[in-house]
Amino acid sequence: MTSLPPGSLSTDAPRKTRAARGEVIYRQGERCGLLYRADTGLIRLFQVTPRGRTVTLRHVLPGDYFGEACLLPSEQAAAHYLYSAEALTPASLYIYDPALLAERELIDVSRSIGQQLRRAMLHEVHLQSGDLKHRVVRYLLELSDTPLGAEDSNNRLFVRATHELLAEGSGSTRESVSKVVTDLRDAGLIETGYRHITLLDLVALRSLAGHDLSSDLDSAAS
16 A cells, blocks of 8 residues: 555545555655544554564554654654554555644544553553563453454454564564463463464453553553
């Protein structure tokens, strides 16, 4: 998917487009200027460090805006995107020219960014607490509440995720995460398949995760 140049939207109505699973919506370092809103699917915002490591910054859920750097005053705005945006599932998006946003839309953007900031803070708390097994389980449970989560024919909850995605979201390496996944599978807590992990024992997994999501964030804020 190629980002449109600023001013290319002919009216004040957003343009709707689609992104396939794995498609990059815009890349880190590309010139920015447009605002996006997810309509369906799950978008991941990530950054590649100078050493080549991919770090997941936050997830964009349906209704969330992203590409918000384009809203900064021209003298403050970053000339280029500081992170990349990738569709983790098939997704539909709305594209906005920031110069044409109505006041109501600007309020919606502010609320959306605030909600995403809260989720990003919670994710950071999880990265800073517990060992790798705790972090991987928390991330799996987090993903199960996104469009990557679904139920199979036996009403069992599963997550469409690779070991690489879990590593990038839990601040680890693919090799270390693969060992954790094997341990969880051997303990009968999960079942693995191609690009998906079935959560067999939600009670045990939530206990292993350690804390309720809201209480974690409340503790971090206090």
